[in-house]
Amino acid sequence: MLVYKYQVMKKNGIIILGAFFLFVAFAALACREAEAKITGDCEACHGLYPGMLESAPGGPLKFVLQNALCVDCHTNSTRDTLKHIGQVDVPVVFNHVEPVKPLAGGNFYYVSRDFGDRYGHNVDGIAPVDRKHNGAPPGYDRQSDPSVIGYNPGKTLACSGSNGCHGDRNIEDPFKAIMKNHHAEDRPIDGSTTARSYRFLKITGKEKGVTGIEDDEWERNRSPKKHNEYTSGINRLCANCHGDLHGSINTGKESPWLRHPTGVILPERGEYLKYNPDDPPPPGKTGERIYSTEAPVARGSLTSDLGEIVRPGSDSVFCLSCHMAHAGPYKFSLRWDYDAVTAGEAGKGACFICHTEKGE
Ligand code: HEC
Ligand code: HEC
Ligand code: HEC
Ligand code: HEC
Ligand code: HEC
Structure with missing residues (x-):
């Protein structure tokens, strides 16, 4: 029988909810184990992070490690973007060295070193606050942010919570915003709960989460046939914090071209x-x-036979046609080198994957 080693008895006034809580949780989990997403050797993960489920008497659970815990578990010191804890594969979004086969969102490696701030989201625990934007999301519009808390530029950007992208943005605490979802049934992806939203992108408890189809390897081996499927719902997620970049103002042929x-x-x-x-x-x-995995499109509707076929008249251009969600090797977290495109080096940019007759 596996025994938890939550290290919780160390401080005054802090006791383990302990055997009772875990017994209940375990029993509950055992009941839905057939469905649960992460199962297996409990100790492999919970032993690594003994503070994960700590509580003061009568008080709410408090999660000592907060955002740092998410970052730490989803980090690898080698170049590999999958790591194994027990029997479970952990998707790695931050490698300490240059990653091989970065996952769908890119890799935070590119904001963690001397590349500078421009390469993606400066998430707490990975990179210091972005100097150009001083912690504020460019194009933030409170009206477009459905979170009741809103984005707080005085605090750092996190993986989840009201200052983050994953989980429920109506909850400030990054850990609480995602709590229970790693073990929850996550099919179908209909946006009804955090676990049932595409990659835990729920927006808020009241809004429908992002929908899509999740590649089982987080696109580690992506190809035209095997990749995630997106819907335009993810634009709305980005618009939570970049609302002004989402509307129709300043789009089109004007110069300078802004949006x-x-x-x-x-x-x-x-x-x-x-x-x-x-x-x-x-x-x-x-x-x-x-x-094209270099300039992907969002799907008009999600059917199981999408595969490698793109249909003009149905599929659309979306934020991630051009940007990596986390970070990448190019400025503005773009999927390609925009400087090379503006210098007119045809073929070097994903612009030309859609604009196949430049100047038409
Ligand atoms: C691959 C790592 C991993 C393994 C293995 C794992 N857990 Fe977890 N567990 C987590 C993470 C991460 C969280 C916190 C985030 C969350 O709740 O989504 C968590 C949260 C929990 C929670 C609190 C939230 C909830 O769902 O009620 C309980 C209870 C729990 N785990 C029990 C277990 C048990 C029992 C096992 C063994 C069957 C187990 N865990 C195996 C990673 C793991
Ligand atoms: C103990 C390790 C551990 C910790 C801590 C942890 N995760 Fe995870 N996470 C995992 C594993 C393992 C998976 C893969 C589960 C699966 O197969 O869907 C995962 C999957 C995810 C996914 C992708 C879900 C999907 O649809 O594939 C997101 C997003 C995520 N975690 C965010 C977080 C955030 C945010 C935190 C902190 C609040 C966190 N994780 C903490 C281990 C961890
Ligand atoms: C919770 C708020 C939040 C959400 C949601 C969000 N962002 Fe951001 N974004 C920020 C903040 C804060 C910055 C500025 C700080 C930085 O660059 O790290 C930023 C910066 C950026 C930048 C400029 C990067 C740079 O370094 O120049 C791009 C591009 C971007 N976001 C794209 C996206 C896309 C695409 C999405 C949706 C997948 C998205 N963002 C969702 C908060 C958010
Ligand atoms: C067709 C490609 C394309 C699409 C689609 C696109 N962007 Fe961009 N985005 C760019 C380029 C190119 C830049 C850099 C432009 C520049 O020189 O300012 C940029 C810049 C940004 C910046 C940085 C602004 C700054 O001041 O630093 C943010 C944030 C951003 N985009 C968010 C988004 C969001 C959110 C969406 C979806 C609603 C989106 N983008 C859709 C190409 C695109
Ligand atoms: C995923 C496909 C896709 C990518 C990648 C893409 N575009 Fe577009 N672009 C479109 C679509 C669709 C329109 C709208 C066409 C319409 O409404 O007639 C458009 C419109 C434009 C327009 C407005 C003028 C017009 O013809 O309507 C400009 C300018 C433009 N794109 C430039 C760029 C540049 C520069 C890049 C690379 C940074 C880029 N596009 C990348 C699909 C794309």
Whole structure:
């Protein structure tokens, strides 16, 4: 029988809810174990982080390690982006050395070193507060943020909670905002709970979470056939903190070009009919193109047979067509080197995956 070693008896007034709580939790978990997402050797994880479930008498559970705990468990000191704890694979979003096969969101390695601030989200525990934006999300618009707490630029950006992206943004505490979800049933991904939202992206308890289809390896081995599927719901998640960058103001052909139209369906005409020209579909497949992992599209509807087919007239350009959600090797957390694109080095940028006839 596995025994927890929560290290909780060390301080005055702090006692373990202990055997009783865990017995109840264990019993509850055992009942839904067949469904639970993380199962297996409890001690492998809970022994690593003895403070994970600590409580003062009568008080709420307090999570001593907070955001640092999320970062720590999802970090690897080697180049590999999956690490193993017991029988479980942990998706790694922060490698201490340059990662091989970064996962779908990119990798926080690129904001952690001397690259500078421009390469992505400066999350607490990984990078200091961004100097250009001084901790505030660029384009923040309180009206577009459904969180009752709102973003607090006086505090650091976290993985989850009201100052983070994952979990319930109506809850300030990063740990509470995600509590119970690592062990919860996470299918179907319908946005009804945090676990049942795409990658725990719930927005708030009241809003419907982000939907999509999750690649079982977090895109570690992505290809046109095997990848995550997104819906435009993720634009709304980004708009929580970047609302002004989401609207239609300053989009279009004006110069300077500030904001790209987002959520717009690839028109069924002109250059868009040649989306991803370097990887054409077999002859005879009119109206069908092949998915590009360099400039992905969001799906109009999620059916199980999407695979590698992209359909202008149905699939749309979205925030992650151009940006990595976490961080990456290029400025503005872009998927490619924008300087090379503006210098006119055709073919170097994902712009041309959609704008196949530049200047049309
Ligand atoms: C791969 C790591 C991992 C393993 C293995 C693991 N846990 Fe957890 N557990 C977590 C994390 C992370 C959290 C906190 C975040 C959350 O609740 O989503 C957690 C939270 C909990 C909680 C509080 C939240 C809840 O769901 O009620 C309980 C109780 C718990 N675990 C029990 C167990 C038991 C029992 C086992 C063995 C069957 C186990 N855990 C195995 C990682 C793990
Ligand atoms: C003890 C290790 C551990 C800790 C601590 C932990 N996680 Fe995880 N996390 C995991 C594992 C293992 C998985 C993969 C579970 C699975 O297979 O879906 C995971 C999955 C995730 C996912 C992806 C879910 C999906 O759909 O694949 C997110 C997002 C996440 N964790 C966020 C967090 C946040 C935020 C915290 C802190 C509040 C946190 N994690 C703390 C181990 C951990
Ligand atoms: C909880 C708030 C929050 C959410 C949600 C959020 N961001 Fe951010 N974002 C920030 C903050 C704060 C900054 C500025 C600090 C920094 O760059 O680390 C930022 C900066 C950025 C930058 C500029 C990066 C740089 O270093 O120049 C980009 C690009 C970006 N976000 C894209 C996105 C995308 C795409 C999404 C949706 C997947 C998103 N953000 C969701 C808070 C958020
Ligand atoms: C077609 C590509 C494309 C799409 C789609 C796109 N962006 Fe950008 N974004 C860019 C480029 C290019 C830049 C850098 C522009 C510049 O030079 O200021 C940028 C810059 C940003 C910045 C940094 C602004 C600053 O002042 O530092 C944020 C934040 C951002 N985008 C968020 C978003 C969000 C949120 C969405 C979805 C609603 C989105 N972007 C959709 C291409 C795109
Ligand atoms: C995923 C596909 C996609 C990518 C990648 C993309 N665009 Fe677009 N772009 C579109 C769509 C769709 C429209 C809207 C077309 C319409 O409404 O007729 C558009 C519109 C524009 C417009 C407005 C003018 C027009 O034709 O409507 C400009 C300018 C533009 N894109 C520049 C860029 C640049 C620069 C990049 C790279 C940083 C880029 N685009 C990347 C799909 C994309």
